[in-house]
Amino acid sequence: MSRHVVATVDEIAAGTCKIVTVKGREIGVFHVNGEYFALINRCPHQGGQLCRGELFSRLESPMPGEYRLTRQGEMLRCPWHCWEFDIRTGQSWCDPDSINARTYAVTVEPGAALAQGPFQAETVPVSIEQDYVVITV
């Protein structure tokens, strides 16, 4: 496992995603409601580019005629077959018992702390004035 600086915090607008390549893997780094999440850019269902999908809320209905929107913007819908995944855990809504999309730990860290290492910067140069998104792969 190693830590990788993948973006500055203001680089990923809320509700969007930056796709980075770390250790040969494409990983989507999402900014949702002030938090950051990272998932592999490959759907465990049939291999579509998961992180190019759209973010939705979780829609629950305890009975016909009643609807509840929760988890605003935290469900990622694959662009191929519309399978949905929990952006926090990678758990599949369609097949929660057996399928997960791989997730990666994400932290936000000040450049000053990062300057002391250890970390591996892939593409993002670090300055001590900035805050950075760091993922562990």
Next chain:
Amino acid sequence: MNMTVMDRRPEAINQSHLGFIDCDVHPFYKSPDEFDAFLPQRWREHRRTIGGRVRQGLAKASNYPRMSPGNGQRGDSWPPDGTHPGSDLPFMQQQLLDLFNVSYGLLAPLVGGSAGERNVEFGAALATATNEWQLARWSDPDPRLKSAVMVNVEHQSAAIAEIEKRAGDRRFVQVQIPPRGLEPLGRRRYWPILEACAANGFPVSLHLGGAGGHPSTGGGWPSFYHEEHPSYVQSMQTLVVSLVCEGVLEHIPNLKIVLVEGGFAWLPALCWRLDKAWKRLHAEVPFLRQKPSEYVRQSIWVTTQPIEEPERPQDMLSTIEWIGVDRVMFSTDYPHWDQDDPRFAFKVALPETWKRKIFRDNARALYGLD
């Protein structure tokens, strides 16, 4: 316990998935005016001033809009220039034909408006235009893509003329007829068209969808697309039963019917039911000289997408055996939201001999492809 099945690498394409024949590829236009180049002036002006007359309430939208972008397109299938999925040959080559080194892709145009047009003269002109459009935009630039002869079955003489005109042109491999028509396809009024298909060596492709003017289920209009989706199976079952019971498959034994995108796991159970009833009811249909299941086995092929996923994946093998391994052909349905990927569609390992048949040899034999 959660199991991550993440590490399958779609970049790595197994040899056995290369070179397949795709029995369902959807071409689209960049602009609806593309058909004008192939329409006589009389019908160009008609299209502009009057337009189409379809058999449904909504002229410019589907009755059951899909939730995915573009009313049911695969989310990453928009070409780089932003035009409609399926409208850009280089992008289709990149995402489908070249990626898998597809041997042949069979076009199933759901555009052009010919099939369901109520003004049958206009419908016939649109059919001819759509056929020319397929050649110019797809089959000529990429000979792997095979066109389908579009016809309007309510204009019998024009339909037969169109079929005869395309006979012998190997850029066309089949005739496409919408499964939802004014009447079930086995009715005698359609026999001359079906005879022309058989006589000219064209299998008949029945691709699900369309609006026949009737509710899409036997019990009326559904509320949800989720309800509409399985109703396509009802359309297909109606066709199979009609073709068998009206005696079409007895009368035209060399007619070849391909059911596209309607699923297939239901077919064995339907045959069991038909056979059982035939033993008791054959006096009503005395012209049926063999069991209904034998007519189905003789004349009907199925394509795989959207493939059924039985709870016990190995049950897929029995299902295919009941239908006949030589009657099942692989299809992707590119670029639609429920398309199947040859690497992942089957949830059970197929025997190598089956794989060869389903991915290539069955279609090659049926369509006379090399």
